[in-house]
Amino acid sequence: MVSYARENMYILIVGAGGIGQKLTEFALDHKDDVVVIERDKEKCDEFSKKYDAVIVNADATEQETLEDAEIERADAVVTTADDATNLMVISIAQKRGVLSLVSVVNNEESKTMFREKGANVVGNPNALMAEYLYRAVKRPMIRDFMSLGGHAEIFKIVLPEGAKIADKTLKEVKLPRRVSIIAIERNSDIIIPIEDTRLKVGDSVTVLAREDKIDKAMELFST
Numbered sequence: 001m002v003s004y005a006r007e008n009m010y011i012l013i014v015g016a017g018g019i020g021q022k023l024t025e026f027a028l029d030h031k032d033d034v035v036v037i038e039r040d041k042e043k044c045d046e047f048s049k050k051y052d053a054v055i056v057n058a059d060a061t062e063q064e065t066l067e068d069a070e071i072e073r074a075d076a077v078v079t080t081a082d083d084a085t086n087l088m089v090i091s092i093a094q095k096r097g098v099l100s101l102v103s104v105v106n107n108e109e110s111k112t113m114f115r116e117k118g119a120n121v122v123g124n125p126n127a128l129m130a131e132y133l134y135r136a137v138k139r140p141m142i143r144d145f146m147s148l149g150g151h152a153e154i155f156k157i158v159l160p161e162g163a164k165i166a167d168k169t170l171k172e173v174k175l176p177r178r179v180s181i182i183a184i185e186r187n188s189d190i191i192i193p194i195e196d197t198r199l200k201v202g203d204s205v206t207v208l209a210r211e212d213k214i215d216k217a218m219e220l221f222s223t
Contacts (some may be wrong), residue, residue, distance in 0.1 A: 008032060012069055012098075014060040014089050015080035016040070016047045019104060019125060023078060024051050035069045061088045076100035083110045090117045090199045105178075139214075139220060143204065152210045154182070159203045162223035171195040178210040 008034045013020050016038035024047075025032045034053040037060040038044050044057040058065040060081070066089070071077065077093040077100070079086035086103045087110070093101055094117050101119040105111050114121050121126075135145060145155035159166055165173045170181060170193050184191040186206040191197060199205065209217045 004175050009075040010070075010073055011035075012037070012066075012071060012074040012077045012108050013080065014038075014078070014085065016043045016055060017080060019080040021047065021050065022079070022193075026055055028053060037065060037069055061085055062094075063092065066088060066092055071098065074098050076102065079103040087117070090114060090119050092114055094118055124223045139185075139218065141218065152178075152187075152208065153214060154206060154208050156185075156204055156206050157218075157221050159199055159201055159205055159221060160223055163201070163221050164223075165199050166201050167197050167198065168199050173199070173220065175220070176209075176213050176216040178213050180208045182206050182208050 009027075011027050011032050013023055013027075013033050013034060013036045014146065016024075016036050018130070020036060020038070024034050024036060024048065034051075036047065036053060036055045037058060038047065038055060039057070039059050041057050042209040044055050047053075047055050056065065056069055058068070060066065060079075071093060075098075077098050079089050079102075081089075081104075083106050086105070089104050090101050101117065103114050103119045104122050104125065105114050106124045108123070111121050111123075131147070132145075135142065138168065139155075139159075141157050143156040143158060145153050147153055152209065153207055172183075175181070181199075184193055184197065184199070185206075186202070205221075207217055
């Protein structure tokens with residue numbers, strides 16, 4: 001069995017824009033080796049001033065560029081450029097045997113092509129941010145959320161003073177069908193709840209709910 005959770009990974013990133021830079025920060029914080037390929041010289045110069053990582057000013061779709069970046073030893077390739085560039089690099093990386101392939105995909109209709117290459121797909125960042133902001137406006141009590149294919153959501157909500165379910169055990173709480181409380185954060189501890197777990201004011205509660213049951217779930221947290 002192959003494990004991708006390796007220490008000191010060698011990560012090849014295509015694109016030194018906002019996403020590429022933030023990804024570099026995370027990787028360097030975890031002591032990974034990072035090489036970034038960017039064709040825009042100004043972005044390369046800006047990147048070099050900020051990060052202690054190798055950046056190659058070249059076209060990532062050219063075989064020679066990827067060879068210079070030592071794609072053969074890469075544990076992961078992450079592409080954050082336009083879809084055409086991303087797909088070509090992912091295709092080359094797949095043929096070179098890179099095990100972990102991840103790509104930003106800007107056009108919804110392009111996702112299938114990336115998945116056929118074995119890539120994990122991240123949707124259009126602007127669309128994801130817009131959705132996040134809209135949901136924050138629509139349901140301000142929710143602290144964080146993750147959509148599961150448009151059919152369900154996992155979200156966090158802090159249990160307020162006077163909430164209907166405060167000081168009740170999960171057994172006493174009548175959750176709507178297709179709604180589950182899957183985790184509770186309390187005083188920096190993570191609780192995997194059972195029937196006898198009692199909910200307390202200030203708990204950060206992680207809820208799994210089907211899309212059409214979210215409003216019902218929210219009612220439990222109202223005062």
